[in-house]
Amino acid sequence: MSDQHDFVAALLDPERDCPAELSSWNGADPSSRFAVYRNNVISSLVNALADSFPVVLQLVGDEFFRAMAQVHVHANPPRTRILAEYGEAFPAFIEGFPPASSLPYLADVARLEFLRIQAYHSADTAPLNAEQITTALSQPDRLDGMTLELHPSAAVLSSNFAIVSLWAAHQGEMAIAQVDPLRAEHALVLRNRLDVEVMGIRHGAALFIQALRTGQCFGEAAEQALAIDPEFDLSHLLAHLISTGALTGYRFAP
Amino acid sequence: MTLSLLADENSGAPALSSTLPLRAGIGLKSQHYRQILESQPQVGFFEVHAENYMVAGGPFHHYLQRIREHYPLSIHGVGLSIGAEHPLDEQHLDRLAALIERYQPQSFSEHLAWSSHGELFLNDLLPVAYNATTLTRVCEHIDRVQNRLQRPMLLENPSTYVEYASSTMDEASFISELIRRSGCGLLLDVNNVYVSCINHNWDALGYINALPLHAVGELHLAGFAEDRDSAGDRLLIDAHGAPVDDAVWRLYAQVLQLLGPTPTLIERDNDIPSLEVLVAEAQQAERQLALHRTPQRQALA
Missing domain, CATH: 3.90.930 (Outer Surface Protein A; domain 3)
Structure with a gap:
């Protein structure tokens, strides 16, 4: 497998060891530094979803939203380089996310919010x-x-x-x-x-x-x-x- | 980069100049669109992230078009993934070409980094190893970009948190060789220099002096966040969520000593403050630029 393939696999799977060929000048565990990339990737995408789905966020609260969005980002990282398009799969994910099942309307609110984004940029x-x-x-x-x-x-x-x-x-x-x-x-x-x-x-x-x-x-x-x-x-x-x-x-x- | 000799550093008229003015600019944020059109703040240019404008229509294009009528523009890509192992995404390049055709920016820049892997987009600027293999690959990618866009691009030095055991050259040498081979320009991000030099215990001025400074077309200034690695040493994070640090302002002054006045962007992408705060930071950069402008003019006279 290629270097970047290993890098990506470790970025998206917190259980995986960080790539073996990373080093640091002071002998610090490279994983403590690799963690910055892991955090940047996941938190920037969670923030993007929070920006795109503000009513969903208000309905479930910040902590729940971020936990839910993080699971989504790990399961469905973007396949587009245009962040306005990221989130299309989020409503269906919410629908199948058991901890959110007590709010059966949540997925449709998310669908409405994504339609608003599409309308905004259409x-x-x-x-x-x-x-x-x-x-x-x-x-x-x-x-x-x-x-x-x-x-x-x-x-x-x-x-x-x-x-x-x-x-x-x-x-x-x-x-x-x-x-x-x-x-x-x-x-x-x-x-x-x-x-x-x-x-x-x-x-x-x-x-x-x-x-x-x-x-x-x-x-x-x-x-x-x-x-x-x-x-x-x-x-x-x-x-x-x-x-x-x-x-x-x-x-x-x- | 000889065209820069023709630029009128005080000109705000975008159509007359093919390079950024020797002034300070700020990142264009959607929450400031209306206020910018109403108040026409004294900034030298605006910079936008290319990918934010890769949408069909709506307010983003409405406002950018109007703001472009009054200010020079820099288009700064964050999604081209020039450092990726895979070939460049030609569709993305097409979108970029269309955007550049539409807005005729004075500058286009991208990063020495990768942000995609196959179909996946990771939304972060990830590091490359500095060796002959990556040098060849990144050069090919820059060639492709410049051929497709029919213009030179600026490449930005990265901020990094790890190094690769497989690197065989230092970052400044790698960038110098890239620029020599590809003919691209350099976007010198002074904050990234500071961040990487702290993170890897490099000498910042030594790093800067090892770069081909004649190729610098733009400077970036931004704020960083601070953490510690497992050894307890400072680990700075290029977070773009805070004002420019004093240490970076000092390094900027040293860079201007070497370069003379150079277009300078205040970058802020998170925790966006009011327009006034960003304009004030740009004015702080303009005061530094002014210090280096006058003597050079006298010397030329």
Whole structure:
């Protein structure tokens, strides 16, 4: 095995001896110095996760979070050199982490936080302007067959838990005591200019947006959403998507 | 590095200069974006970590683009892993080339270190052994970078905590030979010199004097953390979480005696203080730079 292979194996496994060929000028045990690298690698990645998942951290406390994140870093070290991308596997890890099982909503809160990061760094795409929107909506007979493009940041997360309320409570937007975590909620994540917004939406709205995302046409998407959720207010959702710059393109059926 | 003769040391206009100004700059942190645009602080340049801007869009690019309109820029990579046994990651190099094309920085620098192994990224700057094998490999990697980017890069001397029994040359000789063979420049991190010299009982001025100082394109200053090894000796850690230590300021003054005014970055990546604190530290460096600027100008006159 190569030198760097041994070095990495020892970095990631605290039980392993430090690489044999390290030395120190004063005869100090090289492992006492190698420990600096071990600590740098693990603590910098734990810190990166703490920065990316602040609500998860608040929900479990600093000590628990760091212990959990450390297990994750050892099990799933980054396979990307871009730290904004690290953490994608963290929600699934949390889901399977037995000590966190008393907080069944934790993994979905983590999913919501990672969607926020992705939205924050997603591509800049210009929204439809007023003229384009007027053109698109002024032909009602062609509306049903129209497909809509959404801003790259737009994402929906449907959860069996109150992820939007839990998230809002940790932004100081509502009291945590008011939150029933076991109530299902649907989140719309969207970057509006420079700010990422998280909004609770109805089940029908979530279905509608997901249908648009998969390229279904407007009529089909609306029909499916209304079949499941008859109270879904399509015009209200469209107004919101327009005002937040989430509609970036449209195409009429040929 | 003859282009540096053309640089106007007082110019803040990025488009006019192809090298960093002979001034002090600071690391650009997202928490300071708005304040920088509003207050336009008196710093010579900003430096960013390349990997933080390898994202598709959003606020990071929004603000960097605007700040770049007002200040010279240094792009400093932390993920290229030039010291790795494996070949360079060509995709990463492509991303770097795109970033450099987009922002036209006055300087691009990376580290004499490795941070990846195969697919794994370790997010730390790990040490290389100093011998003929690693020298050849690192040279090949630097050649590849400079060919791909079509520009010379600066290579930063590392801070290290261990030495390799398989090293056959000292660090300064290794760096000198790298620079001679590859034609890259040197980013002399004065804090790293101090940290490594304490950690390995080297003589700091001897180390600096053994380097090809003509190739220095930028200096780094930062704070360290302090620990002890198992023998009870000082073990300094390049933590970037504290102000520049007095001992490093003294070494910086000695470096400026040797080099004359040189672009200098105040690095702070952890426990980020207010913008004012970083600007004040940059001004402290600027006062040192000014001491070395005037006599040289008179000598040239």
